[in-house]
Amino acid sequence: MNSGDKKYIWQDSRWPHWEYDIKQLNSLLTQVYKAQGQLLGRLHHVGIPLRDHESLRVFTEDVLKTSEIEGEKLDPNSVRSSIAQRLGIDIGAVTPTDRHIDGVVDMVLDATQNHQNHLTQERLFAWHAALFPTGYSGLSKILVGTWRDDAKGSMQVVSGPVNRQKIHFEAPPASSLQIEMLDFLLWFNVDQQHDPIIKAGLAHLWFVTLHPFDDGNGRIARAIGDMALARADGSTQRFYSLSAQIGRDRKNYYDLLENTQKGEMDVTQWLSWFLSSLLSAIQVAEADLSVTLFKANFWQRCSGIPMNERQIKLLNKLLDGFDGKLTSSKWAIIAKCSSDTALRDIANLLERGVLVKSDSGGRSTSYELNKP
Numbered sequence: 001m002n003s004g005d006k007k008y009i010w011q012d013s014r015w016p017h018w019e020y021d022i023k024q025l026n027s028l029l030t031q032v033y034k035a036q037g038q039l040l041g042r043l044h045h046v047g048i049p050l051r052d053h054e055s056l057r058v059f060t061e062d063v064l065k066t067s068e069i070e071g072e073k074l075d076p077n078s079v080r081s082s083i084a085q086r087l088g089i090d091i092g093a094v095t096p097t098d099r100h101i102d103g104v105v106d107m108v109l110d111a112t113q114n115h116q117n118h119l120t121q122e123r124l125f126a127w128h129a130a131l132f133p134t135g136y137s138g139l140s141k142i143l144v145g146t147w148r149d150d151a152k153g154s155m156q157v158v159s160g161p162v163n164r165q166k167i168h169f170e171a172p173p174a175s176s177l178q179i180e181m182l183d184f185l186l187w188f189n190v191d192q193q194h195d196p197i198i199k200a201g202l203a204h205l206w207f208v209t210l211h212p213f214d215d216g217n218g219r220i221a222r223a224i225g226d227m228a229l230a231r232a233d234g235s236t237q238r239f240y241s242l243s244a245q246i247g248r249d250r251k252n253y254y255d256l257l258e259n260t261q262k263g264e265m266d267v268t269q270w271l272s273w274f275l276s277s278l279l280s281a282i283q284v285a286e287a288d289l290s291v292t293l294f295k296a297n298f299w300q301r302c303s304g305i306p307m308n309e310r311q312i313k314l315l316n317k318l319l320d321g322f323d324g325k326l327t328s329s330k331w332a333i334i335a336k337c338s339s340d341t342a343l344r345d346i347a348n349l350l351e352r353g354v355l356v357k358s359d360s361g362g363r364s365t366s367y368e369l370n371k372p
């Protein structure tokens with residue numbers, strides 16, 4: 001194929017031999033490793049129960065966000081319940097789940113918890129079957145647990161109304177998938193030429209470019225990326241969610257993906273975005289961990305103080321970031337009690353040093369947590 005016929009990266013004569021400027025990426029890569037080390041170091045000292053619950057929170061976010069990127073809204077309580085059951089974590093009341101939620105959860109957990117096992121065709125087929133337990137994507141019947149066959153035409157990523165669709169990308173023909181996927185899986189399982197984190201970015205890009213399934217390619221690509229990151233971390237738990245960060249930067253993600261898939265084999269720009277996103281994901285996780293640790297320390301500090309249900313409820317709202325100022329009238333509304341009862345609740349916590357009067361001013365007295 002001459003250069004004039006080339007439209008997509010997989011048509012390049014050098015495909016799939018990735019090129020990138022490691023010198024240009026080294027600064028970002030160093031920052032990622034440093035942030036990763038700091039996060040894992042802090043988690044090492046917090047104790048197993050808190051670490052397990054933090055991993056549960058991140059796994060839940062990962063499942064919710066990887067589905068949300070594809071326009072699917074899952075019930076957070078059902079997702080959390082499904083994950084907790086599989087991890088053996090007691091969260092109290094169990095929320096019912098369904099096969100669809102359990103399927104996404106199974107894929108995400110398998111990618112991280114069994115990251116050292118080889119990624120195989122059979123494993124990918126099992127993930128795909130778990131994502132589409134009914135054999136349908138929406139109202140469309142699709143091939144499940146096997147590569148696409150292009151019987152209805154080339155696999156294209158499109159947007160817009162039917163009469164004015166824009167083609168963002170066209171994947172390699174189905175006839176080449178068997179060989180293409182063998183190359184990918186051999187590289188993913190054996191190749192050690194690339195830095196492990198760089199490899200995660202390349203794996204995500206490579207798989208989503210092959211687009212080997214009728215549907216679910218984005219979610220599986222992100223799971224493969226998480227699997228590579230779990231290998232880099234050497235951990236069967238997740239403490240940061242790259243899918244959540246991709247969700248926050250969704251437009252740039254799709255724009256850069258399209259530009260990369262229509263570009264040359266030098267994917268430095270894609271990897272720079274991937275590393276920046278990963279760094280942001282870790283920094284968000286660090287901030288979330290600080291909040292979690294503050295809550296844990298707060299309740300440990302207050303463990304000897306008797307409290308009623310209203311006080312516990314309002315204190316948790318303050319710990320979660322209360323919107324605006326907490327006044328006695330707001331306390332009464334939220335706790336569904338009288339103004340006198342609200343004032344007694346507050347006075348009791350002021351006396352015990354749990355709350356303090358806010359010095360922010362205003363017509364009404366407001367209260368905040370006492371933060372030693």
